[in-house]
Every structure is written in structure tokens, then in C-alpha cells.
Amino acid sequence: MNIGLTGGIACGKSTVADSLVRRGALLIDADRIAREVVVPGSPALALVARRFGQAVIAEDGTLSRKKLGDIIFADASARKDLEAILHPAIRREMIARMEQAERERPERLVVVDVPLLYESGLTAMFDEVMVVYVPEQMQLQRLMARDGTSEETARLRIAAQLPIERKKEQADVVIDNSGTLAETELQLDTFWRRKGLT
Secondary structure (H helix, E strand, C coil): CEEEEEECCCCCHHHHHHHHHHCCCEEEEHHHHHHHCCCCCCHHHHHHHHHHCHHHECCCCCECHHHHHHHHCCCHHHHHHHHHHHHHHHHHHHHHHHHHHHHHCCCCCEEEECCCCCCCCCHHHCCEEEEEECCHHHHHHHHHHHHCCCHHHHHHHHHCCCCHHHHHHHCCEEEECCCCHHHHHHHHHHHHHHCCCC
16 A cells, blocks of 8 residues: 655654654655755756756755755746656656555555645545645744744745645545644554554
8 A cells, every 4th residue: 555645844744754664664755756866967957957047056066955945936937847847757756666665565555755746736646645734824833943934935835835724625644743743643553553554
């Protein structure tokens, strides 16, 4: 079985992913794959540089994620251009890793962490979608505290994603991460048992 794991920025998706891995799940991280497909010398990085200019390439030849982030979070059309460059390569690699996991350990739960799962139209790839949820005001406060950003910048980043309430409505499984870590763990225990994964 595989699940797509998503949520809003600063909702605690990494906490939930780590907890599932501790229980025995295999994690495929779309953010990590996104970094791998833009390593120096990669075709995707060349396309990013062509579209956004050399300013987004650091002195060491790597992608400056901060500079690129500043551009795409302020400009929806730029964000769409970036997604058109990166998403096909990321999707191909995700599918390859999911298929490999299925061949090697078919009984193991595969968790694919995809921040923009709904936005990218990837729900059909998964048996179920799990959304890590906190109310938007808490999301805003956590993001500002985590990244040390202004409220305006944090709101722009949140607005770049589908609203967390919409994700919650569409989810097969909702993990409410607005309480204590113990409360989150309890919900994951329930999920794990319900799937017969104990």
C-alpha cells in the first residue's frame, strides 16, 4: 500500500513522516527528489537558469533556492513556469522509487511526502492521501517562528498553496497536528492499526 502525505507549509508534515518511518514505513521525499533533479550539470537546472537567469545560480553552481523562492512566491506565472520544468522529472523519479519499493518489499507501507500533491494533480498515484492539518492562523504563526519571516512573506507562501481547509476536505486521512506530539502520535497509532500494519 502507498499513501501520499501532504499538508500546508509549517503544518508538521515532517514530524508525521518521521513518525511513520519509525513505525516501519518507507519514505519517498518529493522535496529531496526536487533537489536531486537540479544538481549542477542537470538538464533541469539548465532550464531553470534559462528561464530565471543566472541570478538564481549560486557561485558554486548550485541552485539558490532562496533567490528562486523569492521570485516564485511573489509571481504565480513564474511559479507555474518552474513547476512545468521540474514536476515531470520529479514525478518520473517518484514513480520509479515507488515501483522499486513495491518489488522489494510489497508488504511495506510506502509514504510519499509531496508538499504540492493536490496542486500538482497527483492524487491518482496513491491508494490514499493523508493530510497533516493545523488551522491557518496556527500555520501562519508556526511559519513566521520557523523561518523568521514577516507576516506578509508568510502569508504569500501560504497563499501559494491550496488552502489547508480545502486539503482537509479532500483527504482520505486527516492527522490534526494542532495539539501535542502525543496527540498526533495517538492518531498515527490508530491509522497504523486500522491498516493492519501492526
